[in-house]
Amino acid sequence: MTGRINKTGIFALSALLILFYISCSKKSNPTDEPAANGFDKTAMLTNYADNLIIPAYEQTQAKLTLLQTTVNTFLATPNPTTQTALKAVFKDSYLQIERISVLEFGPSRNNAFIGFINTLPANTMKKVGEKTDLAIMEENIASGSWNLVQNSAIHQQGFPALDYLFFANDAVAKFTDANSANRKKYVQDVLNRIKSLLDQTLSNWKSTYRSQFIANTKSDSGSPISYMLNQFAYEMDMLKGPRIGWPFGTQSGGVQFPELCEAYYSGLSLDLAIENMNSLKNMFTGNNSGKGISDLLTALGNKQLKDEILNQFSVVDAKLKAIPAPLSSALANNKPAIEDANKEIQLLLRLIKTDAVSKLGVQISYVDNDGD
Numbered sequence: 001m002t003g004r005i006n007k008t009g010i011f012a013l014s015a016l017l018i019l020f021y022i023s024c025s026k027k028s029n030p031t032d033e034p035a036a037n038g039f040d041k042t043a044m045l046t047n048y049a050d051n052l053i054i055p056a057y058e059q060t061q062a063k064l065t066l067l068q069t070t071v072n073t074f075l076a077t078p079n080p081t082t083q084t085a086l087k088a089v090f091k092d093s094y095l096q097i098e099r100i101s102v103l104e105f106g107p108s109r110n111n112a113f114i115g116f117i118n119t120l121p122a123n124t125m126k127k128v129g130e131k132t133d134l135a136i137m138e139e140n141i142a143s144g145s146w147n148l149v150q151n152s153a154i155h156q157q158g159f160p161a162l163d164y165l166f167f168a169n170d171a172v173a174k175f176t177d178a179n180s181a182n183r184k185k186y187v188q189d190v191l192n193r194i195k196s197l198l199d200q201t202l203s204n205w206k207s208t209y210r211s212q213f214i215a216n217t218k219s220d221s222g223s224p225i226s227y228m229l230n231q232f233a234y235e236m237d238m239l240k241g242p243r244i245g246w247p248f249g250t251q252s253g254g255v256q257f258p259e260l261c262e263a264y265y266s267g268l269s270l271d272l273a274i275e276n277m278n279s280l281k282n283m284f285t286g287n288n289s290g291k292g293i294s295d296l297l298t299a300l301g302n303k304q305l306k307d308e309i310l311n312q313f314s315v316v317d318a319k320l321k322a323i324p325a326p327l328s329s330a331l332a333n334n335k336p337a338i339e340d341a342n343k344e345i346q347l348l349l350r351l352i353k354t355d356a357v358s359k360l361g362v363q364i365s366y367v368d369n370d371g372d
Contacts, residue, residue, distance in 0.1 A: 039299035040291065041217035045224055047290025049210050052283065053103055057202040060096050064198060067093040068191055074166070075184045078175035086166060091268055094159050098275040102235050102283050105227035106213060107204030113197045116148075117158035120242040121260040134164055137186075144182045148193050157190045160262070165190075167265040219361040228283065228293060229362040233353035235280055240345050243273050248331050248338055258328035267326035274320050281313040293360070302359045309356060312348040319344045 070089040074082040097118055104114040131139075133155035140146035140156070148157045155161075165171060165187055175183055205213075219225045245251065247260040261269040286292025297306040319341035323330050330338060357364060 037299045037301070039296055041225070041296070042214060044286065044291040044293075044296060045214045045217065047286050047292070048224075048228075048283075049205075049213050051289040052287055054202070054205055054210070056096075056100050056103065057198065057205065060100055060198055061195075061202065063093045063096045064191075064195055068195070071187065071191060075175065075187065078172050078180075080172060083166065083172055087266060090162065090166060090266065091271065094163075094263060094266075094268060094272060095275045097159055098272050099279040099282075101238075101276060102228075102231050102279055104231055104234075105224075106209045107201045110204070111197050111201050112154075113201050116154055116197055117194050118160065119154050119158065120160065120238075120262055121155075121246075121264075137161060137164075141182045141186050142179050144185075146186065146189070148189060157193060159194075161190055162187070163263050163265045163268075171265075221363060221365055225293070225296075225360065226362045226365070229352070229357050229360060230364060230366055232280055232284065232293075233349065233357065233364055234366050235276060236345065236349040236352055239273060239276065240342070240349055243269070243276070244327070244338065244345065245342060247327065248342070250342065256331045258331050261326075261328045261331075264328055267328070269327035270320060270323055270325045270330075273327075274317065277313065277317055277320065281310070281317075284309065284313075293356075297356060297359060300359055302356075305351070305355055305359060309348070309351050312344065312351055316341065316344045316348050 067089050070086050074086045097114075100108075101114055101118065108114060137146075137156045146156070147153060165183070168174075174180070213224050216223050217225075241251070242260070243262050247257050249256040258264065262272050263269050284292060285294045294306045294310065297303070297309075319337070323337045323341060324334055353364060
């Protein structure tokens with residue numbers, strides 16, 4: 001049996017990613033706590049909570065409010081001009097979602113927040129012969145009946161669904177056809193669900209979780225440091241797999257699936273991938289507003305590893321920016337650039353998922369999407 005899988009296999013693997021948002025699979029016992037050499041972990045965690053995490057959620061609220069306003073304008077007068085104006089605001093909001101993807105722990109994980117608003121891809125097929133989620137979404141719109149709360153609808157909502165609804169080839173026309181009222185209602189329900197999950201997540205952080213987060217300075221399973229390192233590694237796995245690798249064919253014997261690209265219809269895949277990487281780097285360093293995980297590595301005697309990771313972030317950023325947009329076209333037309341990026345992404349993943357995790361006494365506890 002080879003390591004290659006077909007398109008159905010890719011879709012089956014994507015279903016496994018949902019498990020990360022709903023439960024966490026532990027692989028082994030935590031290691032001994034490394035000596036911090038006087039490093040103030042409480043100050044580091046306070047910086048994360050007060051200067052990075054809570055403000056990021058507040059910024060997301062502001063951007064979502066603007067998106068809702070712009071969507072209302074488009075829905076009132078759906079035409080290419082209002083669609084173009086919507087795309088600019090949609091892009092800004094989607095970039096913000098990439099900035100908070102790394103925060104999928106605590107209240108966010110409890111609410112399956114990122115899972116419901118940005119699970120990839122948007123056109124998943126769970127078994128051979130089953131309808132795609134986009135087909136199910138169209139049927140629901142036609143019937144006027146849907147339930148976005150159930151887990152089976154996780155691919156039928158969030159930003160991937162909005163990307164399709166707003167920017168597919170015939171998107172504008174569908175907002176004026178016989179099902180336009182239902183389609184507009186579906187869009188509003190998707191936006192309202194995003195807002196509800198976001199508001200609940202931020203409220204939980206401010207009311208109870210902030211104090212719990214700051215108080216736990218351990219590195220064992222369930223600690224903030226463990227959560228953050230696991231999320232760093234997970235986001236790198238997402239970049240290597242669903243965001244770049246799966247569309248490129250790394251898990252399907254070279255058979256490419258451009259429609260699996262994140263934000264395929266708006267063509268924002270590369271912008272989102274680059275922003276996701278920038279957010280990981282900012283979280284790793286503490287974003288220059290205070291101490292971060294990078295400083296903890298240095299305190300533990302691993303400055304060289306920290307420098308290697310920071311340098312590799314820059315290398316990956318440059319390689320991603322060297323790929324011509326849109327990614328869906330570059331898959332076939334610029335293979336060397338994507339192969340170069342994949343190679344550097346894999347190296348950064350190893351530095352974080354193996355080297356940094358080991359030095360910080362953390363265990364990787366999520367289900368890998370392809371076994372590296």
